[in-house]
Amino acid sequence: MTSATSSNRPDIVVVGAGIVGSALAYSLAKSGRKVALLERDFDEPDRIVGELLQPGGVRALSRMGIVDTLENIDAVPVEGYHVFYGPRSVPIPYPQEKSDEAGRGVVSKSGKVEGRSFHHGKFVQSLRKKVLGQQNVTPYEATVRDLLKDREGKVVGVSATWKKAPEGEAEAFDLRAPLTIVADGCFSKFRRTHGSSIQPMVRSNFVGLELHDAPLPAPHHGHVVLSKHGPVLLYQIGTHSTRILIDVAGEKLPSVAKGDLQKHVNENVIPQLPEQLRECVQAEMAKGQRLRSMPNSFLPPSMQGQSDSAKGVIVVGDAMNMRHPLTGGGMTVGLWDAVHLTEALGGSHWAPLSGPNPPRAPLDLSNWSSIRPALRSWHWSRKGLSSVINILAQALYSLFGADDANLEVLREGCFKYFEMGGECVNGPVSLLSGLAPKPMLLVGHFFAVAVYSIYALFAHPKFYEAEGRTRKPGLLEWPGLVWRSIMVFYTACIVLLPVVFTEMKSNIPRLNPVASTGTGNGGKLNKGGLVRTDNFALVSASILIVATVMVWGNARDPGTARNLSNWLVFPKVAAAGTS
Numbered sequence: 001m002t003s004a005t006s007s008n009r010p011d012i013v014v015v016g017a018g019i020v021g022s023a024l025a026y027s028l029a030k031s032g033r034k035v036a037l038l039e040r041d042f043d044e045p046d047r048i049v050g051e052l053l054q055p056g057g058v059r060a061l062s063r064m065g066i067v068d069t070l071e072n073i074d075a076v077p078v079e080g081y082h083v084f085y086g087p088r089s090v091p092i093p094y095p096q097e098k099s100d101e102a103g104r105g106v107v108s109k110s111g112k113v114e115g116r117s118f119h120h121g122k123f124v125q126s127l128r129k130k131v132l133g134q135q136n137v138t139p140y141e142a143t144v145r146d147l148l149k150d151r152e153g154k155v156v157g158v159s160a161t162w163k164k165a166p167e168g169e170a171e172a173f174d175l176r177a178p179l180t181i182v183a184d185g186c187f188s189k190f191r192r193t194h195g196s197s198i199q200p201m202v203r204s205n206f207v208g209l210e211l212h213d214a215p216l217p218a219p220h221h222g223h224v225v226l227s228k229h230g231p232v233l234l235y236q237i238g239t240h241s242t243r244i245l246i247d248v249a250g251e252k253l254p255s256v257a258k259g260d261l262q263k264h265v266n267e268n269v270i271p272q273l274p275e276q277l278r279e280c281v282q283a284e285m286a287k288g289q290r291l292r293s294m295p296n297s298f299l300p301p302s303m304q305g306q307s308d309s310a311k312g313v314i315v316v317g318d319a320m321n322m323r324h325p326l327t328g329g330g331m332t333v334g335l336w337d338a339v340h341l342t343e344a345l346g347g348s349h350w351a352p353l354s355g356p357n358p359p360r361a362p363l364d365l366s367n368w369s370s371i372r373p374a375l376r377s378w379h380w381s382r383k384g385l386s387s388v389i390n391i392l393a394q395a396l397y398s399l400f401g402a403d404d405a406n407l408e409v410l411r412e413g414c415f416k417y418f419e420m421g422g423e424c425v426n427g428p429v430s431l432l433s434g435l436a437p438k439p440m441l442l443v444g445h446f447f448a449v450a451v452y453s454i455y456a457l458f459a460h461p462k463f464y465e466a467e468g469r470t471r472k473p474g475l476l477e478w479p480g481l482v483w484r485s486i487m488v489f490y491t492a493c494i495v496l497l498p499v500v501f502t503e504m505k506s507n508i509p510r511l512n513p514v515a516s517t518g519t520g521n522g523g524k525l526n527k528g529g530l531v532r533t534d535n536f537a538l539v540s541a542s543i544l545i546v547a548t549v550m551v552w553g554n555a556r557d558p559g560t561a562r563n564l565s566n567w568l569v570f571p572k573v574a575a576a577g578t579s
């Protein structure tokens with residue numbers, strides 16, 4: 001086992017060898033840094049998270065030269081999604097690969113991009129094997145207890161406790177380095193150290209089961225079932241294994257000890273699943289398989305390293321930014337963060353997608369004034385992709401997860417929009433798969449869905465079935481429908497704009513450390529989990545503040561204003577390797 005005293009002083013301490021910590025430690029080591037990688041437990045993790053990697057994430061692995069970590073782990077190709085809504089379903093295939101794209105991922109025989117799904121633990125072990133094979137990486141199986149600071153408050157390393165101390169060594173040890181990178185995951189102990197006081201908000205939990213030889217209606221596809229009680233996801237994670245994740249709204253789960261959760265699954269969820277799957281899920285429940293759960297958190301990102309109180313440390317992965325896992329985008333964001341941060345710190349073993357080409361020379365890590373602009377540039381290079389994935393996940397969860405009459409109209413409209421195919425599928429799935437880091441494309445499709453939903457409200461009888469009518473509305477009903485349309489459009493605004501606003505706010509370092517209400521977007525939750533602002537004031541204020549920030553930003557800080565408008569209007573398409 002590594003000794004805490006024997007090795008030379010590292011350049012970088014990385015806390016956590018999960019998805020992001022392992023990938024980042026690998027790429028930093030390849031860029032010539034000496035890395036100390038601390039992980040509390042190097043055994044294979046057994047978790048229900050991070051099991052479907054979008055094509056955009058595969059592309060990030062390919063960029064770092066580690067796409068082979070997806071081999072020999074019984075990973076399953078993913079060719080797209082299938083959405084089930086009552087008795088209807090619609091296919092959402094991934095798009096065609098464009099031959100000129102940089103950092104290509106994996107492509108099917110028909111030329112479409114592919115993702116991969118797998119057991120989380122197998123993929124993590126594969127990444128760890130890769131990073132631990134690097135000469136300049138020193139692993140420590142130890143739990144980091146604290147960050148060490150110098151007299152000026154700059155982080156200068158960590159103090160940790162061995163899982164099993166090497167012979168003759170004390171249980172606790174200190175490790176010093178010019179730079180500490182925190183990648184300790186969703187329950188991070190150290191996320192506040194970079195200066196932000198925003199805390200994660202939990203809107204729901206995913207409850208998971210593993211199914212054996214489940215008869216999936218659309219093999220090699222992620223299945224999204226829009227049930228009345230919240231969305232349900234199913235995807236294969238091995239040749240014979242399928243994961244089912246059931247969203248249960250609210251911060252707290254019904255009691256397992258009293259059987260309330262099992263009752264909810266049996267009575268409310270299973271009857272909403274496609275018929276051919278019900279027996280298989282019932283059988284697993286009857287066997288008494290433990291229902292495992294994980295909170296679904298939202299944590300907006302923030303620009304790091306700009307204040308004097310947060311020197312010497314960078315926070316990455318779920319510790320810094322989380323979104324609802326409905327769209328399976330967390331690993332894709334985290335892996336691209338590893339790519340962009342390595343590029344920003346200089347010396348990357350690949351030619352950067354943006355910025356100086358060939359790669360910039362490695363920065364002097366002990367000189368914080370050279371790291372600060374690098375962190376700004378990292379923030380902006382990650383922005384396009386991360387904001388698309390964050391906004392999409394939060395907005396889709398509001399659409400699919402809440403019980404509200406206006407949302408029901410939007411849900412129906414969204415499904416019909418997908419049914420139209422063509423660009424109505426291609427655009428949204430490119431966003432979801434992490435291949436199109438274009439926030440305005442997302443906003444465009446979102447409002448196209450809102451407008452189409454309103455059209456459907458007038459043109460389709462479906463919305464009147466509940467009232468026992470099947471005919472289209474007559475002229476006399478139009479005034480009521482006009483009012484309903486306004487409310488539907490307003491609902492679309494309160495679903496989308498607060499999350500967009502949160503993303504914009506994260507671009508202004510000065511606003512980041514301000515303690516929020518915990519929602520990070522000024523909203524509060526209703527029973528179904530929809531972020532509600534409950535009045536026009538906040539939505540209008542969001543628009544007003546965005547406009548003010550643009551004007552104010554331009555006057556005070558042209559760099560921020562320019563980056564903001566680049567992000568919104570001319571997104572850096574190259575950021576995720578698309579053309």
Ligand SMILES: Cc1cc2nc3c(=O)[nH]c(=O)nc-3n(C[C@H](O)[C@H](O)[C@H](O)COP(=O)(O)OP(=O)(O)OC[C@H]3O[C@@H](n4cnc5c(N)ncnc54)[C@H](O)[C@@H]3O)c2cc1C
Pocket residue numbers: 015016017018019020021038039040041048049050051052053054142143144145183184185186189206294295296297316317318319325327328329330331332334
């Ligand atoms: C229910 C659920 C389902 C999800 N499904 C998907 C999906 O299908 N696709 C997808 O892309 N994303 C998914 N995600 C998100 C994804 O799991 C995360 O984005 C990803 O795992 C983040 O990686 P990370 O490295 O930041 O954290 P982790 O992978 O959690 O790694 C953190 C590591 O730090 C270690 N650690 C923690 N504290 C310490 C300490 N003090 N000292 C030393 N080590 C420490 C831990 O042991 C762990 O190994 C899901 C999330 C949830 C909640």
